[in-house]
Amino acid sequence: xxxxxxxxxxxxxxxxxxxxxxxxxxxxxxxxxxxxxPREDASIVADCLLTANLSGIDTHGVVxxxxxxxxxxxxxxxxxxxxxxxxxxxxxxxxxxxxxxxxVVMYNACTHAMELAEESGSGAVVVKNSSHFGxxxxxxxxxxxxGYAGMAMTATDAFLxxxxxxxxFFGTNPIAFGFPTDGIxxxxxxxxxxxxxxxxxxxxxxxxxxxxxxxxxxxxxPTTDPNRIAGLHPIAGPKGSGLAMIIDIFSSVLSGMPxxxxxxxxxxxxxxxxxxxxxxxVLDIKRFMPLEEFKRRLGEMLRELNAMxxxxxxxFVYYPGQIEGxxxxxxxxxxxxxxxxxxxxLEELGKRxxxxxxx
Amino acid sequence: xxxxxxxxxxxxxxxxxxxxxxxxxxxxxxxxxxxxxPREDASIVADCLLTANLSGIDTHGVVxxxxxxxxxxxxxxxxxxxxxxxxxxxxxxxxxxxxxxxxVVMYNACTHAMELAEESGSGAVVVKNSSHFGxxxxxxxxxxxxGYAGMAMTATDAFLxxxxxxxxFFGTNPIAFGFPTDGIxxxxxxxxxxxxxxxxxxxxxxxxxxxxxxxxxxxxxPTTDPNRIAGLHPIAGPKGSGLAMIIDIFSSVLSGMPxxxxxxxxxxxxxxxxxxxxxxxVLDIKRFMPLEEFKRRLGEMLRELNAMxxxxxxxFVYYPGQIEGxxxxxxxxxxxxxxxxxxxxLEELGKRxxxxxxx
Numbered sequence: 001x002x003x004x005x006x007x008x009x010x011x012x013x014x015x016x017x018x019x020x021x022x023x024x025x026x027x028x029x030x031x032x033x034x035x036x037x038p039r040e041d042a043s044i045v046a047d048c049l050l051t052a053n054l055s056g057i058d059t060h061g062v063v064x065x066x067x068x069x070x071x072x073x074x075x076x077x078x079x080x081x082x083x084x085x086x087x088x089x090x091x092x093x094x095x096x097x098x099x100x101x102x103x104v105v106m107y108n109a110c111t112h113a114m115e116l117a118e119e120s121g122s123g124a125v126v127v128k129n130s131s132h133f134g135x136x137x138x139x140x141x142x143x144x145x146x147g148y149a150g151m152a153m154t155a156t157d158a159f160l161x162x163x164x165x166x167x168x169f170f171g172t173n174p175i176a177f178g179f180p181t182d183g184i185x186x187x188x189x190x191x192x193x194x195x196x197x198x199x200x201x202x203x204x205x206x207x208x209x210x211x212x213x214x215x216x217x218x219x220x221x222p223t224t225d226p227n228r229i230a231g232l233h234p235i236a237g238p239k240g241s242g243l244a245m246i247i248d249i250f251s252s253v254l255s256g257m258p259x260x261x262x263x264x265x266x267x268x269x270x271x272x273x274x275x276x277x278x279x280x281x282v283l284d285i286k287r288f289m290p291l292e293e294f295k296r297r298l299g300e301m302l303r304e305l306n307a308m309x310x311x312x313x314x315x316f317v318y319y320p321g322q323i324e325g326x327x328x329x330x331x332x333x334x335x336x337x338x339x340x341x342x343x344x345x346l347e348e349l350g351k352r353x354x355x356x357x358x359x
Numbered sequence: 360x361x362x363x364x365x366x367x368x369x370x371x372x373x374x375x376x377x378x379x380x381x382x383x384x385x386x387x388x389x390x391x392x393x394x395x396x397p398r399e400d401a402s403i404v405a406d407c408l409l410t411a412n413l414s415g416i417d418t419h420g421v422v423x424x425x426x427x428x429x430x431x432x433x434x435x436x437x438x439x440x441x442x443x444x445x446x447x448x449x450x451x452x453x454x455x456x457x458x459x460x461x462x463v464v465m466y467n468a469c470t471h472a473m474e475l476a477e478e479s480g481s482g483a484v485v486v487k488n489s490s491h492f493g494x495x496x497x498x499x500x501x502x503x504x505x506g507y508a509g510m511a512m513t514a515t516d517a518f519l520x521x522x523x524x525x526x527x528f529f530g531t532n533p534i535a536f537g538f539p540t541d542g543i544x545x546x547x548x549x550x551x552x553x554x555x556x557x558x559x560x561x562x563x564x565x566x567x568x569x570x571x572x573x574x575x576x577x578x579x580x581p582t583t584d585p586n587r588i589a590g591l592h593p594i595a596g597p598k599g600s601g602l603a604m605i606i607d608i609f610s611s612v613l614s615g616m617p618x619x620x621x622x623x624x625x626x627x628x629x630x631x632x633x634x635x636x637x638x639x640x641v642l643d644i645k646r647f648m649p650l651e652e653f654k655r656r657l658g659e660m661l662r663e664l665n666a667m668x669x670x671x672x673x674x675f676v677y678y679p680g681q682i683e684g685x686x687x688x689x690x691x692x693x694x695x696x697x698x699x700x701x702x703x704x705l706e707e708l709g710k711r712x713x714x715x716x717x718x
Contacts, residue, residue, distance in 0.1 A: 088480065088646040088647060089479060089480025089481070089643065089646040090449050090450065090478075090479040090480055091449065091450040091479045091480045091481045092480035092481060092642075092643070092646050092647070094647060119449075120448060120449040120450045120479055121447065121448020121449055121450045121451035121483070122448070122450045122451060122481055122483050122640075124480070124481050124642060126647055149608075149609075149613075161670075162664060162667065162676055163676075164669055164670060164673040164675065164676045164677065165664075165667045165668070165669060165670055165673075165676045166667065166668045166669065166670045167667060167668065169663075169664060169667060177602075177605045179605075179608055179612075186604070186605075186608065188598075188601035188602065188604070188605055190595075190598040190601065190602075194595065216670070220668065220670060221671075235594065235595035235598055235599075236549075236553065236594035236595050236599065238679070239547075239549040239594055240594075240595065241679075242547035242549065242678075242679035243536075243547065243549075245545070245547070245660075245664075245678065245679060246536045246538075246545075246547055246679075248660070249508075249538055249545065249657060249660070250508075253538075253653065253656045253657050253660060254508075254644065254647055254648070254653065255647075256648060256656075259660055260660065260663070260664075261663070281481075281640075283451075283483060284448065284451070285613065287447040287448040287451050288447060288451070288453060288485055288613055288614075289613070289615060294612065294613065297612045297615075298608060298612050301604075301607070301608070301612060301618055301619065304528075304619070304620070305521060305524075305528060305604075305619075308521065308524045308525065308526060308528060309524070309525045309526065309579065310523055310524060310525065311520075311523055311524055311525045311575070311579060312580075314523040314524075316523065317521055317522075317523045317524045318523065319601075319604065320597070320600075320601035320604060320605075
């Protein structure tokens with residue numbers, strides 16, 4: 001079942017069905033409402049998951065829904081958390097998520113960060129007692145849509161092997177940055193591990209070996225067996241390793257949450273709340289120059305980049321977030337590809353909760 | 360002469376001399392004072408260069424001094440700039456460097472960012488009309504020594520080939536993060552290009568080929584000839600490419616400065632001011648938790664990381680900045696290694712300005 005969360009693999013298959021995003025949105029909302037999540041909060045989660053699916057980041061889309069429901073039903077994620085925000089300085093705050101859905105917690109943390117930024121020019125919010133919040137770029141997309149620049153990050157459970165080490169210590173710890181434009185916004189959303197887990201899941205399914213430099217087995221040795229992989233190497237050796245650590249310090253050390261190997265495992269330690277920490281920072285661009293001038297200047301840079309001659313094997317030089325933006329256009333028209341395994345999972349989930357799946 | 364700035368290469372040679380850091384510090388101060396830089400500003404530059412040398416980052420140490428003098432003497436860096444700081448929001452400011460030495464400009468920008476942080480919890484300063492500021496980590500070391508967390512970055516002239524492109528567009532654009540500890544601080548200071556230029560300089564000197572995946576020649580094709588390299592690839596493909604862009608947006612687009620290919624070349628366009636932009640952000644940790652508690656928690660994480668079993672080929676799992684911290688201890692005792700080429704350059708520079716080189 002762990003593999004089934006990686007929807008990418010089978011999305012090319014002929015039996016994959018295309019389902020309109022709005023229908024999936026309502027399905028997510030209704031499923032979450034059926035297990036007791038307030039409608040307003042359910043909409044936030046649906047928005048986050050469908051934004052990921054529309055962007056082509058299917059690993060962070062509706063494929064995660066059954067897992068969230070499982071934790072909502074066993075109480076390790078609270079359906080009706082009491083969020084508490086404390087402003088600790090003119091530009092700083094702490095958001096206590098009370099073990100709610102990470103999407104709802106982080107969404108509200110971002111609202112406060114933007115309010116701080118509107119008042120003080122910038123706002124940084126440390127988030128504690130949260131859980132998996134989906135795609136990091138979702139929060140940055142919202143921040144840039146309001147005309148701000150932003151940075152967001154989260155700790156995740158250990159899977160990244162620090163540079164020089166034998167075993168995982170940090171999570172895949174993603175970080176995202178973004179800036180508003182007049183078109184598709186600039187959104188850089190990156191994990192600090194070098195190989196997406198989906199590639200390993202695919203090798204497992206196909207029974208193929210993986211290159212020995214992707215990660216280590218339980219004993220801390222290179223392996224070509226995708227079933228024996230226990231952790232992945234960071235991007236760029238000591239740089240990605242260091243970046244994963246910086247993200248864990250902002251997210252976990254500064255928030256009072258567990259870090260690295262002490263973080264509850266999303267899929268295997270289902271009996272305890274996640275106790276995740278996140279961090280978000282919002283910058284009010286218009287204090288430095290009129291927003292229109294900033295967008296004009298950035299637009300010029302983007303046009304110059306797009307006009308560069310591509311290298312052999314490439315058609316075009318894209319900027320971060322541009323491919324995802326184009327894909328959103330396409331999938332809004334065509335629908336979201338749902339592979340048979342995920343289709344069945346969602347259909348069963350719907351049946352169990354009396355919410356018809358829009359197949 | 361361009362090669363001579365990469366002091367690393369020859370530092371292993373037997374003819375390399377060890378010179379006490381304090382003596383080099385005074386030499387840098389006196390040389391800069393001799394060309395009209397106020398003593399206080401000269402000390403800042405000396406501190407930055409010697410901190411790099413002590414840390415083992417010799418590419419950003421005294422090897423750069425002759426270049427700064429050249430620009431100070433031809434007027435493209437002003438000896439006595441009129442720095443202007445404007446607070447544009449409770450937590451934000453703009454520092455206009457008036458084409459002064461980047462070290463002095465950024466140092467003062469950091470002072471203001473820390474003042475903003477003390478008052479508002481965080482402070483972000485956009486820097487314009489600046490020049491090369493040396494090692495990015497230097498500014499972060501100062502910020503963490505005052506008990507803050509920080510992030511600093513700068514644009515540099517084009518040398519990084521964006522993912523999918525044929526030609527350089529962004530600079531090596533470094534970014535640094537840091538946190539205070541009770542011992543050696545956590546300092547991650549990384550360029551977004553994957554290969555240090557020093558490795559290419561070394562291959563040139565030794566007449567050896569380089570791997571074809573390091574960069575492209577003028578025509579945008581892979582080359583194994585170190586003399587034909589026109590640009591380097593980013594770390595981690597689209598991730599490092601995107602990060603270089605984010606850094607250029609914060610540093611150049613937001614500051615009103617030229618970006619990417621429009622940035623004046625440090626070593627080849629000597630007739631114009633650099634017009635560099637930087638960005639610095641300071642976070643007041645004690646608003647979130649007592650500083651001692653933060654240091655205790657972070658110290659625990661660092662001890663856990665250091666205690667991890669190392670991978671084959673490694674002796675120890677270090678945290679970012681730890682090796683540099685240990686090297687500072689060592690070099691404070693033993694002195695800074697100066698290779699014969701650099702020794703001669705500095706000696707001649709001293710003679711020309713009537714400042715004896717402490718050989």
